[in-house]
Amino acid sequence: MSLEFLFSEPQYSLRQSEKERYLLPLLNDLTWHHRGASGDYGRLLDAVYPHTREASSLDEIPYLPVGLFKTHRLLSIPDGQIFKTLTSSGTTGQQVSRVYLDSETARRQTVALSRILQHVLGPDRLPMLVIDTSTLLKNRKEFSARGAGVLGMMNFGRSHVYALDGNMDGEMNLNRDAVRDFLGRFGDAPFLMFGFTFMVWKYFFEPLRDLGVDLSNGILIHSGGWKKLADQAVDNATFKARLRESTGLHRVYNFYGMVEQVGSVYMEGEDGMLYPPNFADIVIRDPRTWEPAPMGQPGLIQVLSALPFSYPGHSILTEDLGVIHSVDSGVDGRFGKAFSVIGRVPRSEIRGCSDTHQEAAVKESGAA
Amino acid sequence: MKIRRLAPHAAEPVPLADLLADLRSAPPLKPFSDGICDLAARFSRALFTDPRTRRFPDLQALAFQLRPAGIKVLEESFRETTSQTLIQPRGLVFHLAPANVETMFVYSWLFAALMGNRNIVRISDRASDTSLLLCSVFNDVLAAAPDAMRRSVAIVQYGHEDDITAAISEACDVRVVWGGDSTVRAIRAVPLAPRATELVFADRYSFAILRAAEYQKLAPPERSALAAHFFNDTFWFDQAACSSPRLVVWYGTPEACAPAAETFFAELEAVIEKRGYTSDAGMRLERFTFGCRAALDGPVSHLDRHHGNFETLALRELTPFCREHCGGGLLYQFHTPVLEPLAAFIDRRDQTMSYFGFESEGLRELAQMVSARGIDRIVPIGRALDFDRYWDGYDLFLEFSRHVTVARTGGQTGSAAAQRGPSDTGPE
Numbered sequence: 077m078s079l080e081f082l083f084s085e086p087q088y089s090l091r092q093s094e095k096e097r098y099l100l101p102l103l104n105d106l107t108w109h110h111r112g113a114s115g116d117y118g119r120l121l122d123a124v125y126p127h128t129r130e131a132s133s134l135d136e137i138p139y140l141p142v143g144l145f146k147t148h149r150l151l152s153i154p155d156g157q158i159f160k161t162l163t164s165s166g167t168t169g170q171q172v173s174r175v176y177l178d179s180e181t182a183r184r185q186t187v188a189l190s191r192i193l194q195h196v197l198g199p200d201r202l203p204m205l206v207i208d209t210s211t212l213l214k215n216r217k218e219f220s221a222r223g224a225g226v227l228g229m230m231n232f233g234r235s236h237v238y239a240l241d242g243n244m245d246g247e248m249n250l251n252r253d254a255v256r257d258f259l260g261r262f263g264d265a266p267f268l269m270f271g272f273t274f275m276v277w278k279y280f281f282e283p284l285r286d287l288g289v290d291l292s293n294g295i296l297i298h299s300g301g302w303k304k305l306a307d308q309a310v311d312n313a314t315f316k317a318r319l320r321e322s323t324g325l326h327r328v329y330n331f332y333g334m335v336e337q338v339g340s341v342y343m344e345g346e347d348g349m350l351y352p353p354n355f356a357d358i359v360i361r362d363p364r365t366w367e368p369a370p371m372g373q374p375g376l377i378q379v380l381s382a383l384p385f386s387y388p389g390h391s392i393l394t395e396d397l398g399v400i401h402s403v404d405s406g407v408d409g410r411f412g413k414a415f416s417v418i419g420r421v422p423r424s425e426i427r428g429c430s431d432t433h434q435e436a437a438v439k440e441s442g443a444a
Numbered sequence: 445m446k447i448r449r450l451a452p453h454a455a456e457p458v459p460l461a462d463l464l465a466d467l468r469s470a471p472p473l474k475p476f477s478d479g480i481c482d483l484a485a486r487f488s489r490a491l492f493t494d495p496r497t498r499r500f501p502d503l504q505a506l507a508f509q510l511r512p513a514g515i516k517v518l519e520e521s522f523r524e525t526t527s528q529t530l531i532q533p534r535g536l537v538f539h540l541a542p543a544n545v546e547t548m549f550v551y552s553w554l555f556a557a558l559m560g561n562r563n564i565v566r567i568s569d570r571a572s573d574t575s576l577l578l579c580s581v582f583n584d585v586l587a588a589a590p591d592a593m594r595r596s597v598a599i600v601q602y603g604h605e606d607d608i609t610a611a612i613s614e615a616c617d618v619r620v621v622w623g624g625d626s627t628v629r630a631i632r633a634v635p636l637a638p639r640a641t642e643l644v645f646a647d648r649y650s651f652a653i654l655r656a657a658e659y660q661k662l663a664p665p666e667r668s669a670l671a672a673h674f675f676n677d678t679f680w681f682d683q684a685a686c687s688s689p690r691l692v693v694w695y696g697t698p699e700a701c702a703p704a705a706e707t708f709f710a711e712l713e714a715v716i717e718k719r720g721y722t723s724d725a726g727m728r729l730e731r732f733t734f735g736c737r738a739a740l741d742g743p744v745s746h747l748d749r750h751h752g753n754f755e756t757l758a759l760r761e762l763t764p765f766c767r768e769h770c771g772g773g774l775l776y777q778f779h780t781p782v783l784e785p786l787a788a789f790i791d792r793r794d795q796t797m798s799y800f801g802f803e804s805e806g807l808r809e810l811a812q813m814v815s816a817r818g819i820d821r822i823v824p825i826g827r828a829l830d831f832d833r834y835w836d837g838y839d840l841f842l843e844f845s846r847h848v849t850v851a852r853t854g855g856q857t858g859s860a861a862a863q864r865g866p867s868d869t870g871p872e
Contacts (some may be wrong), residue, residue: 116740123739124747141733148740363725365752366732376725395729421725 078102079382082354085186087195088345088410090354092403095412096134099357102382103137103390104130110388113152116187117388135359135368139378139391145173145336153178153386162224164335169357172337178386186231188383192343192353193232196329197295203262204233205255205294207271207280208291209242222272228338229270229297235262239271240279248275250283259289272300273330277310285322292324299331299341303419312348331415332396334391340381342415347407349414356381358413361393363421374399374418395421447608450567451599452585460608462565463598464615467536470595471558474781475531475845476519479593480557484510487585493851496577502680502829503578506547509831510554518558521833522841533560534641535617537844540609540631541567542645544684546574550582551831552620553597555840562596564612569603571679592820596698610634616845621645643843645836646685648765648795652677652825653786653810655801656696656704656779670800673826677798679721679830683771687796687821689830690769691776692756693786695801700792701779709748709756716753727772731755734770762789787813793817795836798828 082214083100090098107128112119117140121128125138144150151158157178165174175183212223230236237258242248258267269291271280276298294391296319302311310318312330319325332350340356352358360369360375378400384390397418404411446457471577473479498504508514537556541549553563567575580597580745586594602608613619613634621631624647636642652674662670678688687820692708694701723731735747735755743760748755754773759765762785766774780786802810811822820837823830833840 120739123744124736126746141729141736143729143733143739144736147737336600349828363728364722366749376729393729393732397725421729423726 079184079355083191084381085354086189086237087353088351088412091411092413093251095354095357099380099382100131100134103134103354103380106382106384106390107131107138109385109440110152110390114150114388116148116150117152117332134357135378137380137391137439139393141387142173142334142336142395145175145389146171149174150389151176151387157386159386162335162338175336175338176387181384181386184383184385186228188339188353188355189228190232196297196327196343197232197268199264201232201234202266202268202295203235203237203258204230204231204268204270205239205258206233207239207269207276207298209240209248210238211242213362218386220331224335225272225299226270233268233270239269240275240296248279250279252283252287255284255289259291263290265382266295269294269296269299271296273298273302273315274300274304277315279306281319281322285318291319294323294325294326294327295329296325297331297343299333301420302417304418312344316348333402334379334394336392337379337381337384339383342381345408345414347405347411347414348416349401349407351410351414352412352414353366355383357400358415360398360415369400371400371403376421377415377417388404414443445608445611448601449598450579451597452586452594452602453583460611463600464536464559464612466595467564467598468615469563470562473533473592473596475522475533475559476515477560479590480560481512481515481591483557483585483589484515484554485512486580486588488512488514490581494581497581500574500622501676502547503574509551509826513530515558518833522558525839526841526845526847530850531559532846532848533562534844534846536615537561537563537613537618538616539563539565539620540622540627541571541575542567542624542627543570543572544623544649545681546572546620548579548622548831549575549599550578550602552622555833556607556620556844557597559841559844561596561618561844563600563867565614566609566612567599567601569601571601571678589828600838606634613637613640616640618643641843642837643684643840646682647793648836649769649793650687650689650796650798650828651691651693651794652689652798652800652828653693653695653802654704654708654799655806656694656700658801659704659708660700667707667711668714670825671708672709673824674712674720674750675715675721677825677828678775679716681774682723682727683769683773683827684706689796689798689828690767691778693762694777694779695781695783696779697781698779700739705777705779705823713750713753723772728752730770731772731774734774738766738776762786766787768795783810783813787816790816791813792818796823797820798823798825800825 079102111121120140121138128138131137157175159179159182162175162177191248206226208226212226237254239255240248241251276296305315316328319328330344331341340351340353342352345351357380359378359380361367361378362369362375363371369398374397377394377396378391379394380391382390398415399418400413400415402414405414445460447460447463448457449463488507488510491503491510539549539552541552549565549567553565556563582599592808609631613636617640619636619640619642621628621642621644628644628646628713681688684688694705696704732749732755735757738744738757739747744757745760746758748756756776759776759778797814799810799822
């Protein structure tokens, strides 16, 4: 079965065994493609998985740790075919991931994303309130991951309005007039909102909550992780409950995804669980043994996707901890694995010679 | 400027100037004075008996060193090499303790204190629970010690306050810097008083070498025992100690090396599981990522994850070799029928070579072959972490003392040792 078949079937409709039957040969093909096309990947397979043969189940597909994309230029196409380079967000001084796309991989990502979003949004483009600032996209040369995410999502809306004002220093404020104006024009019928989780909360919801606005026709899609909100004791359930109480917004969908596998996003279902689309899946691995963990047991999330052709990223071990709650539950017509993300694995507290090291480094950068 | 004093414990931060003045005015002590030997003995007893410290093997090893018989061995070794001159302490020694090996600040203090010095020990404000526990036990021991001993030492805790480091550096006679290259660089920028000296402990690299044929001759219980020794060397400080091996060299024919290595690492896995040693998920992921990067960048033929217990990276060749390391249980391994590649590999960063299967003539040959360009210690597997007066090429007793020449009237003193100044002592 082809990738196009998995695109065209209704998303989340496949039972797990059926899905694995379709996905496995596609992933095996990708392993062989990358092994032949990327010298680095081939060497890595030989060293780490010397007995690799065709995987007979998803958890046998060789995987790479996500950190490699920060330090190595991994690609399976000639340089001349690079169509676009994606980079992850990262604060200054942090290493960022780099992912190289050819036009085919970029096309797959676009189709994939639209298939997932149509499941939530329906076939029509909705008016869209972007919970970000217009300055975000001004500097095209240094396209941030945030900018790329917003731009990618804007394809799925029309009549875009930016909800936030921002300056070059990164300060942001809610643009009340813009929001009122948008709601005046489109608030009576379904409309789309998109933003990053923390920004939605801090710059949109918090200044807005006592203004009595009605967002009950809205569909909010958000992503970006819960780390900053966890510090304020806001989890997904709280996030949704507060939005609903204050604004009437009840269609809120978080998703989990990463720059190393753009297009393969894991969208939240009505039950608050995350679901892999037809062309992707996850395996939870027990970090003590690296074996697949049984349902209900937390472990590191391995993401599998049939999209990456131009770079060897079809099977990646992430730094995120997650847990599978059910398989083929059929809640709201969704089958396959239902999981949640617990958060980033805590940085190891190993005491290295580098320990006093880091003290010195911190001190130096603190003084600068 | 005030500073937290952990031992002797002060409830409130004390003025640094007063603390330094007290230390400087404390009565001078003689090398191996009764006072210090007695203090070490009490400290040893406390560590052996305190329920909080009894379960830590590294603290028990420290207690073993501090017991009267352990101190006696050091004293005999000291007397043997220093019979020609009059030995006096240098004065006030400032120790900047490393964070990776919690017991190290005690060893650092001990060798300086045995020479009769007064000591100020800085531990990090991010010091581990084990370090703080050690301070607390030491504080109890000090509380029962004579005034002269109590006044001879202060353990202080502070963060990155350069002004404190500068004030202590100005007041001390010897500064001891642990903590690796960056720390050494940062601290060296802080001036010392003109006559003060400095000992620095930069980043080091250590490895083990095993003779495969000898390993194959071992009976199963001996193999388990060797694996246990190797485990102690490697995992006590999560492979963060400079003398913990990070590379295992197998010496022998390919036919001997391959099965020996396989058995050895299986035995090591068994020890790890038996001892219940675990590292956190973050460390495991870091190890795997590090291993993959090494496989991309270097001559790594095989990465084995040993069921999640530790990683081994098999090397096709030994040079070029990047000594960068993630710690936490990752071992390079290299199989070789000849020693030449090892000799070419050694450089000044290499500190400890622990060995198995080499004796008398073979050991001497090995030592000669490898130590020309580096290596400060060659010890049997199981003793990589044993601290000694000779460390990183320093003789700590020499460094922590002044050697007073006393020439008789009318004749020549003769002895070359008596005329040695402190600047040209110790192997470089």
